[in-house]
Structures are given as structure tokens and as C-alpha cells.
Amino acid sequence: MGHHDLSQTEIKASPLDIHFPDSDGSRIPYEVFSSQAVYEREQERIYRGSTWSFVALEAEIPHPGDFKSTYIGDTPVVVTRTPDGSLAAWVNRCSHRGAKLCVLPRGNATSHACLYHQWNFDSQGNLTGVPFRRGQKDMAGMPPEFDMKAHGLKKLRVDSYRGLIFASFSDTVATLPEYLGTEMRPWIDRIMHKPIVYLGCTRQYVNANWKLYFENVKDPYHASLLHLFHTTFNIMRVGMKARSIPDATHGLHSIITATRIEDDTSGAEYKAQDIRSMNEGFHLEDDSVLGYVYEFEEATTNHIQSIFPQLVLQQIHNSLVARQLLPKAPDKFELIFHFFGYADDTPELRELRIKQANLVGPAGYISMEDGYATELVQRGTLRESKSCSVLDMGLGKPDQQDTLITEGLIRRFWSEYQTLMAL
Amino acid sequence: MTSLDNLLLWFDLHNLQERYVSVLDNDQLEAWPDLFTKDGHYEIVPKENADADLPIGLIYCNSQSMMRDRILSTREANLYEPQTYRHMVSGLVITPIDKTTARMQSSYLVFRTNQEGDTAIYQAGKYEDLVVSTPDGWRYQSKRVIYDTLRVATLLAIPV
Numbered sequence: 001m002g003h004h005d006l007s008q009t010e011i012k013a014s015p016l017d018i019h020f021p022d023s024d025g026s027r028i029p030y031e032v033f034s035s036q037a038v039y040e041r042e043q044e045r046i047y048r049g050s051t052w053s054f055v056a057l058e059a060e061i062p063h064p065g066d067f068k069s070t071y072i073g074d075t076p077v078v079v080t081r082t083p084d085g086s087l088a089a090w091v092n093r094c095s096h097r098g099a100k101l102c103v104l105p106r107g108n109a110t111s112h113a114c115l116y117h118q119w120n121f122d123s124q125g126n127l128t129g130v131p132f133r134r135g136q137k138d139m140a141g142m143p144p145e146f147d148m149k150a151h152g153l154k155k156l157r158v159d160s161y162r163g164l165i166f167a168s169f170s171d172t173v174a175t176l177p178e179y180l181g182t183e184m185r186p187w188i189d190r191i192m193h194k195p196i197v198y199l200g201c202t203r204q205y206v207n208a209n210w211k212l213y214f215e216n217v218k219d220p221y222h223a224s225l226l227h228l229f230h231t232t233f234n235i236m237r238v239g240m241k242a243r244s245i246p247d248a249t250h251g252l253h254s255i256i257t258a259t260r261i262e263d264d265t266s267g268a269e270y271k272a273q274d275i276r277s278m279n280e281g282f283h284l285e286d287d288s289v290l291g292y293v294y295e296f297e298e299a300t301t302n303h304i305q306s307i308f309p310q311l312v313l314q315q316i317h318n319s320l321v322a323r324q325l326l327p328k329a330p331d332k333f334e335l336i337f338h339f340f341g342y343a344d345d346t347p348e349l350r351e352l353r354i355k356q357a358n359l360v361g362p363a364g365y366i367s368m369e370d371g372y373a374t375e376l377v378q379r380g381t382l383r384e385s386k387s388c389s390v391l392d393m394g395l396g397k398p399d400q401q402d403t404l405i406t407e408g409l410i411r412r413f414w415s416e417y418q419t420l421m422a423l
Numbered sequence: 424m425t426s427l428d429n430l431l432l433w434f435d436l437h438n439l440q441e442r443y444v445s446v447l448d449n450d451q452l453e454a455w456p457d458l459f460t461k462d463g464h465y466e467i468v469p470k471e472n473a474d475a476d477l478p479i480g481l482i483y484c485n486s487q488s489m490m491r492d493r494i495l496s497t498r499e500a501n502l503y504e505p506q507t508y509r510h511m512v513s514g515l516v517i518t519p520i521d522k523t524t525a526r527m528q529s530s531y532l533v534f535r536t537n538q539e540g541d542t543a544i545y546q547a548g549k550y551e552d553l554v555v556s557t558p559d560g561w562r563y564q565s566k567r568v569i570y571d572t573l574r575v576a577t578l579l580a581i582p583v
Contacts, residue, residue, distance in 0.1 A: 200477030205574035285488035362575035363481040
């Protein structure tokens with residue numbers, strides 16, 4: 001055991017000797033996907049640093065007292081709806097002896113008592129009760145100067161934008177609307193433009209680094225090549241009207257959209273280039289799963305928006321999802337798909353959304369491959385930590401945004417990641 | 424119902440369940456939709472959603488056509504590591520509704536083996552079934568798979 005503890009300490013203390021050969025984000029040394037030291041630094045500099053992390057939909061905790069246990073990075077936190085209807089979030093650690101305080105994933109409670117010694121807290125995280133604080137008979141209790149106000153839970157900044165709740169450890173991070181930025185907000189507004197209803201979640205646990213998934217949602221190049229469902233059943237090709245837009249200030253967030261157009265001739269290109277995607281002769285017996293009810297100004301079939309570090313907001317056909325991306329270890333992440341609809345859905349539209357849950361999630365027709373692909377990278381690079389990935393697609397036109405054949409969003413992400421991580 | 428009726432019903436439904444397990448565990452996926460009625464329902468939902476009365480799950484089919492589509496996609500479109508399931512099913516409880524309809528419930532455990540030969544417990548959960556007697560024998564009118572293993576390991580490619 002002693003030896004094991006020592007080696008753990010050594011790993012933690014070792015300085016990061018990681019070399020990015022280019023600053024443009026086009027060459028990524030594979031060790032960033034497996035290094036424990038990188039993972040530790042990410043927890044401090046990203047998740048517990050100057051960022052806002054998505055923690056819940058307001059629709060998940062609509063009533064006073066509602067709470068949800070979740071994570072910022074790998075730190076357990078709880079987000080609550082307080083009695084006055086406002087939001088609060090705190091680290092899920094009792095201020096007494098450090099026990100995990102809230103042990104239920106969800107629920108409703110106006111107070112939270114630690115199991116260990118029954119220290120009691122309100123939903124804002126204030127300490128409200130300490131058993132035997134004043135002692136008993138001639139037994140002393142807590143010292144008279146013990147200050148209840150100084151022993152609340154570690155409170156986080158919390159704010160909501162259009163029903164998406166974010167929390168932050170940082171006192172200095174920009175306000176949430178500023179953090180989201182002027183490019184990203186209109187796209188969030190597009191999805192979250194009216195009251196929503198939470199429809200449930202599914203969870204996927206993947207043996208790969210979280211950044212491989214974050215790359216994946218900034219990678220429109222893979223969509224029609226990895227997800228053969230798209231092209232097998234002719235629903236997405238690179239000839240669609242496309243957008244690949246990064247946040248202008250730091251490039252950590254991004255939006256990808258694809259909109260079907262009438263004169264798309266790109267099908268011939270797949271054939272001409274002998275790309276595996278183009279299979280002919282297959283059709284769905286019941287293609288209602290691919291139905292599309294027009295409910296947005298633009299008939300976009302795919303809206304994939306990543307908000308760094310742990311949200312991906314998604315509309316695929318009429319399926320609406322907030323995906324929460326949680327790092328669990330250098331080679332493990334969890335993805336939680338929060339499905340929702342609008343409060344004014346007709347029964348038919350609600351049924352369609354439930355049916356289209358077949359498209360996304362761990363068994364999704366056009367998403368099940370993503371977890372597998374990230375695992376293949378994790379396995380392939382295990383002992384190749386000094387080698388680099390190649391992200392040159394679209395490099396000649398770095399400002400082009402009307403394309404799906406680009407790795408530009410991924411390059412923007414990595415450039416800023418290096419700055420954030422001081423690498 | 425007489426004891427003999429009960430015994431025959433148990434025999435028939437037990438056979439249906441064993442056939443169900445056999446087609447999934449032995450790569451006869453094309454035969455899987457045939458165990459349902461034409462308008463049969465099949466869904467896989469996490470226990471947390473089922474308990475909270477929330478509708479979302481991993482797979483939702485409301486017809487045999489949708490089930491055949493799922494298998495077609497599994498075979499022709501989706502990419503995943505070759506794998507084998509082995510089902511262990513227990514705790515079968517049958518509740519007859521009338522002569523041609525019954526409810527069934529049982530627990531299941533699925534082991535998944537990957538192509539390198541590692542076997543892991545992939546999913547634990549329960550089946551809640553509504554079965555009907557048809558001219559072709561007993562079939563599932565609906566099968567609701569409620570899984571306890573909320574964290575789906577990597578992906579789900581094959582029905583449970």
C-alpha cells in the first residue's frame with residue numbers, strides 16, 4: 001500500500017512535459033488523452049477554474065425543494081431549487097467531516113442532513129443544525145465561538161440561461177451570458193425559445209478520454225462517414241447547407257448545423273470516391289423515425305452545439321437533447337443525454353420525439369458509433385503518447401464556416417485548451 | 424383455470440421466452456421481430472425513467488416494421504465491435520388476464536463477450552411483457568425491458 005501511495009504522489013507532483021509541435025491546434029500529442037497529470041490539471045484549471053459547467057435543466061427541478069446530484073468535472077455537486085424559487089448549487093461534501101451529504105440522485109427536500117452526525121443544511125447550503133451543539137448536562141458541546149455561518153457547504157455560483165443551469169467554482173469568471181458569447185446565444189435561443197418538459201435521460205459510460213468526445217462534437221467531417229445510417233438511408237450528406245462556427249473570443253464553444261437542400265448532388269461524389277457510406281437498395285419499412293415537423297425558422301435537421309466544458313445542446317430532426325459530458329478518469333467519461341420536448345407539444349409531436357430518441361443516445365442510429373470511435377482512439381494511442389493526431393482538413397481556408405468538411409472547430413478548441421492549461 | 428391449463432400456459436410462455444433468448448444469443452436477429460405481433464411494442468428504458476414515469480429509453484419500437492428496421496440498421500449501417508450476448512432469465516411470474524392474454528415478468532442478466540474474449544456483465548434488469556395467443560402461437564404484444572444498469576457500457580447495438 002505504501003508503495004502504491006508513493007507512486008500516486010509522484011504522478012501528481014510531476015511537472016507536465018507535454019509538447020504541442022504547432023500552436024494552431026493541428027497536431028495533438030496523444031498523451032493528453034491518457035495522462036493522469038493532465039487530468040488532474042484539467043480538474044483545477046478547467047472544471048474548478050474560470051468556466052461555467054452545465055449541471056441541469058431547470059425543467060428537472062421545477063418545484064421548491066427539488067434537487068439533483070451531479071458533477072462539475074469529477075467533483076460531486078448538488079443543484080437545488082430553493083423555497084423562494086431561486087437556484088443554488090454546492091459541493092456535495094459535508095462541512096463537518098467531509099462525508100458525501102446528499103446520497104440520492106434526485107428528490108425534493110427543504111433540508112439536507114448528513115447521515116454521519118446529522119449536521120443539517122438548508123437548500124442554499126447554509127448550516128442550520130448541529131446535534132448536541134450546546135452539549136448535554138455537563139458535557140461540553142461545540143465551543144461557544146463556533147460560528148454556524150462560517151460552516152456552510154462550499155457554495156458555487158449558479159445561473160440559468162433559457163432554462164439551462166450552469167454552475168461555477170470561479171468568482172472571477174464572466175457572467176453566464178457573456179461566457180456563452182454573442183455567437184452561441186442565438187443558437188441556444190433557437191432551441192430553448194419556449195418552455196420545455198423533461199422526458200428522461202439515458203447514460204453512456206465510455207472507456208475513453210472526455211476530450212475525444214469533445215472533438216467528436218466539433219467534427220462535422222466524421223458525421224456522414226462514421227454514421228452510415230445517414231447515408232445508408234439517405235438522410236445526410238456533405239452537400240447539405242452547412243455551418244461550422246466557433247465562438248469568436250476563445251473558440252471553445254461551437255455550433256454545427258446541417259440543413260437539407262433540394263439540389264444536393266453530393267451523392268454522386270460518395271459513389272465517385274468509392275466512400276463506404278453510400279449503400280444502395282436499403283430502405284426503412286417505417287420511416288416515421290425520420291419524420292420532421294417544421295418548428296424552427298430554418299429547417300435544420302442537425303444542430304450540434306458544444307458549450308465548453310460539459311454541455312452539448314442538440315436538435316436532430318425533432319429530437320431535443322442536452323448532453324452532459326463528465327470526465328471520470330483519464331480514460332473514462334460518462335455522457336448523460338437529457339431528452340426534452342416543449343410544454344405545448346401536441347400528442348403527435350411528443351410521440352415523434354420519443355420515437356426519434358432511437359436516433360441518439362447509447363443505442364442511437366446516428367450516435368452509437370461515437371463512443372466506440374473514441375474508444376478505438378484510446379486503445380490505438382495507449383503506447384504512442386508522443387505521437388500526434390493530424391487535424392489538417394480545411395486548413396487552407398481557416399475562416400470558412402459554410403462547410404462540413406473541416407476540422408477547424410477542433411483546431412480552435414485545442415489552441416485555446418493549450419492556453420487554459422498553460423501547456 | 425385448472426392446474427392443467429396453468430401448466431400448459433406456463434409451458435407455452437416459458438417456450439416463448441426461451442425462444443426469445445435463443446434468437447438474441449445465437450445471432451438470429453432477423454427472427455426476433457417474428458416473436459411479436461404486427462403492432463407489437465418493444466422498448467428498453469432505464470429504471471430511473473420507469474420509476475419517474477418518464478418515457479425516454481434506448482430503443483422504442485411500436486411495430487414489427489420498426490423492429491425489422493432496427494435489425495436492418497444493426498446489420499447494414501451501424502458500426503460496433505463484434506459481440507455475443509448470453510441471457511440468464513429467472514423469476515418468471517405469469518398472470519393470466521383471459522384465455523388469450525397474459526402478463527409475464529422476469530429478471531434478466533446479460534453477459535456480453537467482446538471479440539478479444541472478455542466477458543462482462545453488461546446489463547441487469549427485468550422484462551414486463553404482455554403476451555397474446557395468435558394462430559401462430561403465443562407472441563409478445565408488448566415487451567418492456569427495464570434495466571437497472573443505468574450506465575450503458577460504450578453502446579447498445581443488439582436488443583436485450
